[in-house]
Every structure is written in C-alpha cells, then in structure tokens.
Amino acid sequence: MSNVLAVIEVKDGAPRRVANEVVTAARALADGLGGEVHALIVSGGGASPDALGAHGADVVYECADDSLAEYQAEGYTQAVAGFLDGRDYAAVLFGATSQGKDLAPRVAGRLRLPLASDVTGLEVADGDVVATRPVYAGKAIARVHIDASPALVSVRPNVFTPVEARRPGAVETVEARVDPSAWKVRRREVLGGSGDRPDVGEAPIVVSGGRGMQDPANWGMLEELRDALGPSASLGASRAVVDAGWRPHAEQVGQTGKTVSPQLYFAVGISGAIQHLAGMRTAGTIVAINKDPDAPIFKVADYGVVGDAFEVLPRLAEEIRRARAG
C-alpha cells in the first residue's frame, strides 16, 4: 500500500501546531508514493480535526476512549499499535515532540519495526522511504534508507512548514483497542509547570540566555523579550547556566540538551561553544547579543549586536512589541 498515516498530537482538545507539520510531511510523501494521507487522533474524544483536512488529510480516524484523555504511554502505544494491526501503510509519521519521542519508539518496538527519529527531510526513492537526519547533534547529516513497511518516522518540529492542501478530511470513528488493566506505570502526581509555553524543543521562537546574564534574577529581561515575541516563544539556556542551577535542564539547548530548529533563535550572553552550536545551528534566523565582538556565536549568527545585554534587551523587547502591534 502507498498510504501514509500521520499520528496527530492533541493538546487541550485540539490538534497541536506540529500536527499540521506532520500532515504536511505525510502529504508530500503520499504524493510521491501515489497514496492517501490518513490522520489518526488518539484522545479522550471531541478533538476538532478541521485543520487536518486543510493540510492534506484524506481521512481522519478518531480513536477515542475516556482512558486516553491525557497522554499515557502504555495506553497510547496500545491504541496506535492496535490501529495499525491489519492495516497497510507505506509510512507512519509522528511528531518528534516530547510526547512523540516517548510514543514512537514504543510503537516501533511493539511492532518490531525500525524507526528513523527526528528527521528533517523525507523523500521517496524507488518506492522506498529515505529520510534525512542530523546526527552528532547536527555536526553531520545522514540520509538513511528505511527497509521496512510501514517505514516509521518521527519528524522534527518547525522543519516541515505547514502547507494548505485541501482534502476531504472525512472523519471516521474507530474503536480504541486499549486494556487499562495491563498498564503498569502509575502517575502519582504532577509537579510544577504551568505548561502554557511550548517546550524549547518545539517552540518556533526561542530566547536563550547564557552566563553573560550574570544572575538568575536577570531572567526577567529575557522573559520580557519572550513575552514581546508572543505566545509561541519559549526560553532556552546554555549548559553553563543549567549547571549553575539558574535554569532547569529541560531548557538546555545543545548536544547534551535539546536540539532545536526554531524559525528565530536569540542567543543572549552565550559564547557559542561547539556543544551549544550543535544544538541550534539549524535554526532559521539566529540573533546573537554579546559584549565580546570575538565571541564564536557571531560566526553562526545572521544578525549580531555587540553590546551589554542589559542595555540591549529592554530596548529590543520594547521595539519588538511595537513592531508586532503595528
């Protein structure tokens, strides 16, 4: 079969932005294979799938169950693997979000299928799926051939720009083949986190601070810039400030943190060590603010401002707020 399945991530009852990227990637692949795009929504029910048809889904399968209202690895693995049982797809695409990075390898393991993780490009060669993946945190780029059907892939957020490609997107309900009695992991509680900002690995705009910010108390200035940039902007950090305990490891960008590809990346008071550059060099536009004109970060920055972050940041937040308002 030449159809492609896009596994849709839902948050607060609606497909997330990354879902449109996954459908867009699936559409391009299906066009290359001469097949259809099917989208699979696993949820507690009621997720509005309109945008999926707009981005190229021929059919949307809703696989809903009360037990799946929140992401639960074992339940979602059962639901996706159960859906795939007896169906034929050339490829199954996930978003390489924090949820997708948990779900895709489990589904792959359960189905005994290989998985190409966090890909930045997909093509069809002689009827097979070939994926492009950054390796060594982006210090090299591999093109890999997936010799399996379906080819399982997770796609890196922010790379496959959503394209409008209207298709029916007809909704069909499917049974959720889940068995909660088999779930072994129990959630005791959830600590902290408002969770209203995207994860730094998924955010289209990232504002990262480094040791040049000098004190955790100064992060208010970075937050102000982030807020000026709108709700899709998130904070990032260099390892130096994570090691110092100023910021959580979840915000660390780099080879031993998150690898990010936002459309816009601000590096403030970050020198640009090789491990940091590895994690952000595929960003669309990079802005560096550093008081040292010889800082290596300027070698990868599209736009650099040499100066004191404490002078530049307030002005920048103000000008961006004005630009976005006007």
Place this chain on the structure above:
Amino acid sequence: MNIVVCIKRVPDTAARIRVTPGGGIDASGVKYVISPYDEFALEAALRVKEAAGSGTVTALSVGDAASAEQLRAALAMGADDAVLLQGEVGMDGLATARAIADEIGERRPDLVLFGMKAVDGDQQQVGLMTAELAGLPAVSVAASVEVEDGKAVCHREAEGSIEVLEVPLPAVVTITKGEHEPRYPSLKGIMAAKRKPLAEKAAALGDGRITVRDLSEPAARPEGRIVGEGAAAVPELVRLLREEAKVL
C-alpha cells in the same frame, strides 16, 4: 538489586566531526567517551544500588572491541562487572535493542537503565524499544529514580512539568541529567577496574533495516553580519528581522 546499565561509546561532544568520502566519520584524533546521558544513567544505577545496600551494577555495551575502553571506565566509576556484546552497530536502534533484550532475557535484572539518548545518532529510541522487546514496563526521560517496595519511582521531565511516576520492577528507565553529576573514578577504582570481570560475547543484532545512504557535513551558514553596537542597533535589528528575515 541487580541493575544493568547500557552505555555506548561515542565521540566526545567537543570533537569536530569530519565526514570521510566513504560515508563514515574520520576517527583520527577523535577522543571517544561514554555517551554523557549514559554516564548519568550509570551514576543513577550506582546510587540505587548504594541506597539498596546490596546488589550489582552491570555495565553493558554493544559495539566493537574498542567499546571495552568505555566499559573499563564504567568499572572504574563503580560498576561491578561488564559485558561487551560484540557486533557492528549501525543506524537501526531496533537491532541494538534486540541484542540488549536478548541479554536482559538471560540475566533478568530488576532494573535496566539507559541514557535518554546516545549523542552520536541522536535517535532516542533504544531504551524504549528494548523495553517493548523484553516485555518490560518503561519510563523515559527520568531526572531521578529511586527504588521503594519493589517499585521504581521516577521524576519524569514531561513537557513543562515533572511527572512523578511509579513502575513495578523489573522495569526499564531512561535517564536524563537531573541531579546526576557523574562521580569521578578514584585511583583505587581505576586499579580495581582492571580486575573486575568483563565478559565478551557475540551480539544478537539481526539485520539492521535502516542503512546510511550518505553522510555529509552540514552546509555552512551564510556569513552573518554585525548589525551594530549596543541599544542603538536595536531599531535596525528589528527592521531586518521584519523586512529581510521576515520572522516577526
């Protein structure tokens, strides 16, 4: 409390990666290390064993003979024994998972720890795949793991929050940094490591189904420019972001 920790030999993160015409990487002058997250996992394993007061920590690696170097380093850090599953590891994490699951099936440890990801292939998959193959429950991206009453209690770094999860043993947990500052091997540890058992056997990898067609170095970013100095450069920067880069 018997724990297996899976560690991979990878180029040091400071290494510059040079691609060879054959589609491999030039290993000359590259220092190899235990993948950083695997060091965190080893640290986590040693702490769990210490808290339990008894048991063993076994370091396991799949790779060629050179991986013995990283296993010795793990023994010096405090692992009790090590096993090298010899084979050629490629891009297909499922093959690696198969070899590890095979060994787990024989040893039946209480806890199997992995790094969240290996920093060479950046696949972030082998731990969870192994769990599926071995039929074990799993928690990924744990910033901490503690064992109480036959359960592993993990603080999982979810999106924007921390989930406190408990999973009955035997289980798989993949480890992120958290508070896991890896200990330095003591001189005594290094000496002792030489006498600790390091078993070698063939890895049951099977056929890898993800193969590298070509490997290249990333295109250099186009030369950037310094917009100006200090706050005075801000209006021009914002104009460029709007009109040239079109990102605002």
